Amino acid sequence: MDAREMKIKAAAAALEHVENGMRLGIGTGSTAEEFVRLLAERVADGLSVVGVPTSERTARLCLELGVPLKSLDELPELDLTIDGADEVDGRLRLIKGGGGALLREKIVAAASSRMIVIADETKVVETLGAFKLPIEVNPFGMVATRIAIERVAARLGLSGAIEVRRSGDGNYMTDGGHYILDASFGRIPDADALAITLNAIPGVVEHGLFINMASIAIIAGPAGARTLTADT
Numbered sequence: 001m002d003a004r005e006m007k008i009k010a011a012a013a014a015l016e017h018v019e020n021g022m023r024l025g026i027g028t029g030s031t032a033e034e035f036v037r038l039l040a041e042r043v044a045d046g047l048s049v050v051g052v053p054t055s056e057r058t059a060r061l062c063l064e065l066g067v068p069l070k071s072l073d074e075l076p077e078l079d080l081t082i083d084g085a086d087e088v089d090g091r092l093r094l095i096k097g098g099g100g101a102l103l104r105e106k107i108v109a110a111a112s113s114r115m116i117v118i119a120d121e122t123k124v125v126e127t128l129g130a131f132k133l134p135i136e137v138n139p140f141g142m143v144a145t146r147i148a149i150e151r152v153a154a155r156l157g158l159s160g161a162i163e164v165r166r167s168g169d170g171n172y173m174t175d176g177g178h179y180i181l182d183a184s185f186g187r188i189p190d191a192d193a194l195a196i197t198l199n200a201i202p203g204v205v206e207h208g209l210f211i212n213m214a215s216i217a218i219i220a221g222p223a224g225a226r227t228l229t230a231d232t
């Protein structure tokens with residue numbers, strides 16, 4: 001089974017949690033896009049749901065495939081969000097934002113009663129941090145913000161390059177008009193402390209640590225899909 005087939009398997013298992021009439025947060029990334037494709041088939045067959053997309057990219061795909069959408073302001077309380085992740089640990093703590101959508105993803109997940117993460121086995125880790133942690137920052141004072149991040153990270157025993165994400169000739173810009181700093185910490189032994197500390201830095205708009213947000217994770221491997229709950 002190749003990577004795409006595993007993503008489809010996880011997405012298909014997540015689709016079983018979708019019920020008629022649900023208000024759905026719809027994630028971003030290659031795994032979430034497999035979910036959108038399967039969801040669109042069910043919508044074409046008569047399933048009635050309304051989605052709130054977590055990025056312009058997801059919104060475009062949903063519109064193209066006929067998945068009905070509303071904005072989060074029109075639908076501020078959601079039943080379920082289904083989204084991918086860059087890393088998942090045993091407590092269902094996540095790193096997200098590899099695709100740059102972390103801010104909207106976190107706002108949408110926080111507005112949802114439940115969040116289901118869909119991923120392939122390669123995303124499951126003992127300790128978060130091998131994947132560069134995306135930190136969304138305001139362009140104003142980005143260098144000062146980066147220095148502040150380095151200082152608080154050092155106090156938590158974390159080091160490693162913190163680089164501005166690039167796209168073409170310029171800095172990558174999120175849907176919200178911010179930049180992303182990717183932090184190569186390698187290992188983040190205390191993700192909870194780092195999450196709180198980063199949130200306290202002026203200039204940090206949001207970070208890619210999703211703590212206590214996922215209800216379950218559906219992890220697909222060559223043998224099929226399994227469901228993870230925190231500490232199982």
Ligand SMILES: O=C[C@H](O)[C@H](O)[C@H](O)COP(=O)(O)O
Pocket residue numbers: 027028029030031032083084085086095096097098099100101102105
């Ligand atoms: O910003 C992007 C999101 O957090 C994605 O859900 C995450 O990067 C995983 O993407 P993929 O399913 O493509 O690995």
